[in-house]
Amino acid sequence: MIALGIESTAHSFGVGIMDDNGKCHANLIDMYKAPRGWGIHPMEAAKHHEKVYSVLLRDAFRKAGITWDDIDIIAFSQGPGLPPCLHVGLRVAGGLVKKHEKPMVPVNHCIAHVEIGRQCTGAKDPVILYVSGANTQVLSFVEGRYRCFGETQDIGIGNALDKFGRGINLSFPAGPKIEQAAKGGRWTQLPYSVKGMDLSFSGIVSEAIRRYERGIPDADLCYSIQETCFAMLTEVTERALAHTNKKEVLLTGGVAANMRLQEMLKIMCKERKAKFWTVPREFSGDNGAMIAWNGLIMEKSGQYEWDPEYDIKPRQRTDEIEVLWL
Numbered sequence: 001m002i003a004l005g006i007e008s009t010a011h012s013f014g015v016g017i018m019d020d021n022g023k024c025h026a027n028l029i030d031m032y033k034a035p036r037g038w039g040i041h042p043m044e045a046a047k048h049h050e051k052v053y054s055v056l057l058r059d060a061f062r063k064a065g066i067t068w069d070d071i072d073i074i075a076f077s078q079g080p081g082l083p084p085c086l087h088v089g090l091r092v093a094g095g096l097v098k099k100h101e102k103p104m105v106p107v108n109h110c111i112a113h114v115e116i117g118r119q120c121t122g123a124k125d126p127v128i129l130y131v132s133g134a135n136t137q138v139l140s141f142v143e144g145r146y147r148c149f150g151e152t153q154d155i156g157i158g159n160a161l162d163k164f165g166r167g168i169n170l171s172f173p174a175g176p177k178i179e180q181a182a183k184g185g186r187w188t189q190l191p192y193s194v195k196g197m198d199l200s201f202s203g204i205v206s207e208a209i210r211r212y213e214r215g216i217p218d219a220d221l222c223y224s225i226q227e228t229c230f231a232m233l234t235e236v237t238e239r240a241l242a243h244t245n246k247k248e249v250l251l252t253g254g255v256a257a258n259m260r261l262q263e264m265l266k267i268m269c270k271e272r273k274a275k276f277w278t279v280p281r282e283f284s285g286d287n288g289a290m291i292a293w294n295g296l297i298m299e300k301s302g303q304y305e306w307d308p309e310y311d312i313k314p315r316q317r318t319d320e321i322e323v324l325w326l
Contacts, residue, residue: 001072001300004060004096005292006053008089009081009109010133011040013049015060016288017071020296022119025064027282027289028056036171039162046084053092060288068100075295078106079313080134086312094310105295106310109286110135110318111146113279115297116290117252121277126248129237129265130318131255132286133158136199136233138240139318141326148319149240150197157229158255160201164225167209168218178222179258185223188216194232197239204228226260234264241272252279254286301325 002025007014011032017025032048034040061067076093079086097104114128128139128146136152155163158175165174191207193200208225212218237249249269251262256279269276283290303324 001296002066002070003073003075003105003292003296003299004071005107005288005290005295006074006076006089006093007109007286007288007291008049008085008092009077009079009286010085011045012286013052013056013088014286014288014291015053015056016290016292017060017064017066018289018292018296020300022293024289025066026060027287028060028063029285029287030056034172037166037169039159039166039172040082042082042084045082046088049085049088053088071100071102073103073105073295073299075105075107075291077109077112077291078310079109079316081109081312081314083312083314086314090310090312103299104310105298107291107294107298108316108318108321109291110137111321111323112290112294113252114139114146114250115294116283117250117277117279119293120280120283121250123248123250123275123277125246126250126277127237127240127244127246128250128252129233130253131157131233131251131261132253133162135253137318138197138236140240140244140246141323142244145321145323146318148317149243150199150236153195153198153200154202157201157233158253160205160229161225161255164205164208164221167205168212168221175255175258178226179260181219181222182226182260185217185219185221187227188220188224190224190228192228192232194235197236199232199236201229226258230258230261230264233261234268237265238268238272241274246274248275248277250277250279252284254284256284257281297325
């Protein structure tokens with residue numbers, strides 16, 4: 001069985017083709033980049049998606065070496081995400097469904113990040129640290145759902161790093177540039193904001209930008225914001241690991257590519273005698289392959305009912321979804 005996945009929740013439009021053996025046949029992404037100093041403008045990102053989707057579809061089929069006759073289902077990211085961007089994905093998927101008479105499966109974007117991580121790493125029953133632009137959650141599968149043990153109370157870690165990057169005149173996406181600059185930095189004190197199992201990043205970003213304006217070196221601030229925010233993430237992940245008594249941690253989402261965050265979690269897991277897994281870099285950011293894979297396992301479990309009136313769900317939560325495939 002082969003699935004086509006359409007991802008369009010935010011700045012990236014992705015087309016992925018996966019089979020039910022876990023093989024990725026194609027995974028193409030085109031990212032909208034805002035003007036320097038700006039974040040994502042939802043309508044502009046949606047226009048970008050409209051411009052690029054047909055080329056990505058064509059190139060994905062060429063790379064995979066298959067035709068529409070080989071496709072069994074079409075999966076799309078239903079939410080959460082930016083409404084204008086989600087609407088593009090829904091329209092594209094819906095048009096393909098009608099044209100090629102294929103079933104359509106709606107996928108939760110956050111769970112897709114988790115499931116592609118589990119598929120690629122072999123993690124069985126982990127505590128999951130899901131870190132992306134808009135989302136930051138500590139999750140684990142308990143009683144039929146991915147339960148949320150802690151999450152951001154304001155902005156996701158990826159958006160926090162991008163906001164800080166804009167404040168010190170870095171181009172988008174800022175995360176990789178901050179990671180590189182941090183290698184030459186030294187510690188300067190920033191706020192540390194863990195509230196029980198939840199986190200808050202906006203105050204840290206504001207203080208870091210204020211210190212930049214006072215003349216603190218870029219490298220020192222890049223180093224310190226990483227050390228502070230990643231220590232917070234490691235703390236709540238460790239607490240969830242202790243609470244659930246599980247023996248694995250899976251790091252997934254776009255920020256999972258950061259080597260310093262990986263290092264901190266590895267140290268924690270080693271001390272707790274737990275296995276540590278990281279989603280491969282090619283599947284860490286928003287991508288169509290993860291949507292295709294999640295659609296496949298949902299379809300095989302019987303967990304969807306065909307509905308020609310599917311709509312987007314911009315505020316859909318991870319823990320709203322019944323996970324019948326596990």
